[in-house]
């Protein structure tokens with residue numbers, strides 16, 4: 198089996214950055230180079246001030262500080278890193294297509310194809326190519342075809358090694374992975390490639406947790422894992438709507454069903470809806486694949502998970518509007534939290550974007566506070582929707598640096614990310630400086646009913662009447 202001494206990772210994003218940092222930390226004898234065509238992002242990874250890394254994850258800056266310049270490098274010299282490495286991870290983005298066939302559903306593989314063509318062009322010796330990005334089942338075949346037909350007659354072994362980290366807990370997830378999945382061919386060189394990648398992970402994970410499968414199972418497992426996780430969120434969220442009508446309490450339901458060992462207690466927290474770059478994109482992709490094989494009932498079943506998620510977000514926004522006497526024009530509404538979950542600065546598909554957009558349609562005056570998300574990002578997220586002009590977005594929505602000050606003369610607060618700090622705010626002072634009746638709409642079930650009501654708030658908690 199070939200011993201890996203140099204790894205290259207194409208794509209320095211939320212997956213490439215943390216994953217490679219952890220490999221560099223756990224495998225000090227392996228040189229790890231993370232490359233990206235986005236120079237700005239690479240500059241940020243190389244910044245002297247570790248608080249300015251492009252990605253916020255607890256524990257990440259410490260690892261980058263420890264390994265950068267020793268065996269962890271961030272660079273825009275893509276060709277050089279490909280040429281040097283024995284193993285190349287492809288960790289580029291695979292967003293939902295926004296044009297042409299499969300628009301709105303299929304994964305856009307143009308970045309993957311560019312990587313494959315680049316590897317083919319540059320490689321002068323045998324390489325192991327690892328799909329780290331989440332890809333439609335059978336993409337490895339496409340990559341193999343490109344490499345074999347455009348390459349310099351060197352041998353490529355393709356592996357699928359999907360990433361299961363969750364943002365916000367990425368470092369812990371990587372260091373203590375429940376499992377690592379490695380899909381590859383059953384040929385002797387395919388087996389050697391799988392073993393070589395397994396040896397990298399065996400630096401810190403027990404061998405029993407490193408599962409080897411065929412390539413197609415590995416690719417499809419990732420889509421299915423995300424579909425199951427998202428389905429659990431949508432399942433509990435649909436029940437939260439029913440609770441609000443019936444005086445049942447969603448927390449009591451989650452507890453009652455979670456004690457059933459067949460169901461289990463995790464991922465049963467009702468909320469304003471799931472976000473993140475993966476769940477929606479991967480389910481849409483699953484739906485697209487199922488439909489392309491004529492499996493319409495399968496596609497319809499999974500599509501419902503997304504429909505339920507959209508419903509949860511719009512239901513939340515509608516409730517704010519109707520509670521504020523059906524008119525929020527000119528009313529000051531504070532949004533606490535813009536990231537799609539706590540402990541990350543990632544906002545992709547965040548529920549906050551959809552809720553803010555719905556409130557802006559009603560001409561509310563919004564102030565957003567998020568401890569980690571930049572003003573620039575917030576406006577970029579809204580402008581991307583194209584619902585109104587960028588000027589109008591900036592006129593109606595402001596970004597606050599101070600969460601307490603923002604609440605002066607506000608009509609309502611909506612909590613859309615479960616940042617811990619929101620729990621510790623001085624809610625009494627906030628109440629005193631808001632207009633009355635003062636409303637709090639808790640989309641993350643973060644605060645205590647009795648406390649909020651005794652202060653005097655009109656407090657709405659998702660999943661409770």
Ligand SMILES: NC(=O)c1ccc[n+]([C@@H]2O[C@H](COP(=O)([O-])OP(=O)(O)OC[C@H]3O[C@@H](n4cnc5c(N)ncnc54)[C@H](O)[C@@H]3O)[C@@H](O)[C@H]2O)c1
Nearest residue numbers: 208209210211212233234235288289290291308330331360
């Ligand atoms: N974010 C997550 O939590 C997560 C978890 C598991 C799997 N994934 C999957 O991992 C993949 C990457 O996700 P991400 O969140 O890291 O994306 P990202 O957008 O944060 O990062 C992707 C990076 O790839 C770079 N890139 C694109 N084309 C390139 C090219 N040809 N050469 C060099 N660099 C190129 C982009 O500039 C970008 O910096 C996706 O397929 C995603 O579905 C993501």
